[in-house]
Amino acid sequence: MTSPPSSTSSPSGRPDVAQARQAFEHNGVTTSTRKAEHLRINLEEDVAAKGVRSGFEAYRFMHCALPEIDLADVCTETEVLGWRLQSPMFISCMTGGTESAHRINCALAEAASELGIALGLGSARVLLERPAALPTFAIRELARSVPLLANLGAVQLNRGVSAADCARLVEILGADALVLHLNALQEALQPEGDTCFGGLLARIERLAATLDVPVIVKEVGWGISADLVSALFSAGVAAVDVAGAGGTSWSEVERHRLEGPAARTAAAFAGWGIPTAVALTQARAAAPDGVIFASGGVRSGIDLAVAVALGADLVGIAGPFLRAAASGTQHCIDLGREWVDVLRIAMFCTGSADVGALRSGGRLVREDGAPVPAADGVTLVTSLIETISDLRGTQVTRAAVRE
Ligand SMILES: Cc1cc2nc3c(=O)[nH]c(=O)nc-3n(C[C@H](O)[C@H](O)[C@H](O)COP(=O)(O)O)c2cc1C
Numbered sequence: 306m307t308s309p310p311s312s313t314s315s316p317s318g319r320p321d322v323a324q325a326r327q328a329f330e331h332n333g334v335t336t337s338t339r340k341a342e343h344l345r346i347n348l349e350e351d352v353a354a355k356g357v358r359s360g361f362e363a364y365r366f367m368h369c370a371l372p373e374i375d376l377a378d379v380c381t382e383t384e385v386l387g388w389r390l391q392s393p394m395f396i397s398c399m400t401g402g403t404e405s406a407h408r409i410n411c412a413l414a415e416a417a418s419e420l421g422i423a424l425g426l427g428s429a430r431v432l433l434e435r436p437a438a439l440p441t442f443a444i445r446e447l448a449r450s451v452p453l454l455a456n457l458g459a460v461q462l463n464r465g466v467s468a469a470d471c472a473r474l475v476e477i478l479g480a481d482a483l484v485l486h487l488n489a490l491q492e493a494l495q496p497e498g499d500t501c502f503g504g505l506l507a508r509i510e511r512l513a514a515t516l517d518v519p520v521i522v523k524e525v526g527w528g529i530s531a532d533l534v535s536a537l538f539s540a541g542v543a544a545v546d547v548a549g550a551g552g553t554s555w556s557e558v559e560r561h562r563l564e565g566p567a568a569r570t571a572a573a574f575a576g577w578g579i580p581t582a583v584a585l586t587q588a589r590a591a592a593p594d595g596v597i598f599a600s601g602g603v604r605s606g607i608d609l610a611v612a613v614a615l616g617a618d619l620v621g622i623a624g625p626f627l628r629a630a631a632s633g634t635q636h637c638i639d640l641g642r643e644w645v646d647v648l649r650i651a652m653f654c655t656g657s658a659d660v661g662a663l664r665s666g667g668r669l670v671r672e673d674g675a676p677v678p679a680a681d682g683v684t685l686v687t688s689l690i691e692t693i694s695d696l697r698g699t700q701v702t703r704a705a706v707r708e
Pocket of ligand 1: 397601627
């Protein structure tokens, strides 16, 4: 399941990504080996995006000194895609396929069960190649009552993976939905990457029409733009996770697997991508009634609350849960409880009795105090330009943008 190298050497004669790709293929890098490397790198190296932030820090809540509700009455529960959840937080898709991945998945499953939140599994591609890896994903028994999300690279649909294969994966994993990830940049940087993304939208559409469970599409940390969000909903997907930039950077992860010019090529993308808050705002404007998840750089309970107020139905967290899981189940539970407590108190201090009230309450303001505008044409564009200019450290005033 690898794509052929496009060339063998760079004009400079030094090894480049294509050469590195050949070398990796020659060395027979398996999906399991790659998964093990990814886990190690995520746990031991600096894999944060550089030069781009999630954008959540550009917002703050207008404090409500007299909320007129009791903290005990604040309810963080939510319902999404027919699933009743204890909070709008979920553990984003991460791992499977190796023994250490299994330990991580067990800790995540026990925590998700305790917290009453949805749990994403890592890419099941390894299962198509090596069905014997199933036990490393088999955590249904540990998380019987929460939604379990199976995961596969969308590009696999261009590599002979059929709707029947997807249905089988969902069935053997006991999953409640299939998440397809879009990771064009990661595949382009991977020596063994699959870069045949042509015609994929139509395949996603056919799959969404066939599968019995919801099909969700996500990025892996570079964001999904508003035009694609609209196209994906038109294609029949049940939900889109914008999975934007500002958190774990997969170009940085891949950089740690590479050397020389190929590593420098990966480093060039450390600041790539649509900041998560920008992608989320645009997505919500493009699809006011669509089910939209946000992930990428959610690093606190306040980020979680801001994402909900910006319109996220669910908010995904990966890297922080991975690091907690490496220390055991209780660390994951503590992390989740802490962030949901922060969410609950933020709801109390904005007078929001439930998640819907936090979203529609109008208590979110930009860092400079400007109210977060309704998601309509000119106002939205103005706000986005201001947010992007803030993130780049330049000053563009609202008046200047309108001129
Ligand atoms: C160790 C690890 C493995 C991941 N594997 C997958 C995967 O198999 N499929 C996928 O869709 N996303 C995968 N992701 C991406 C996350 O789901 C998420 O989109 C991204 O890491 C951004 O979230 P974060 O900033 O909270 O880490 C992985 C993330 C981590 C940290």
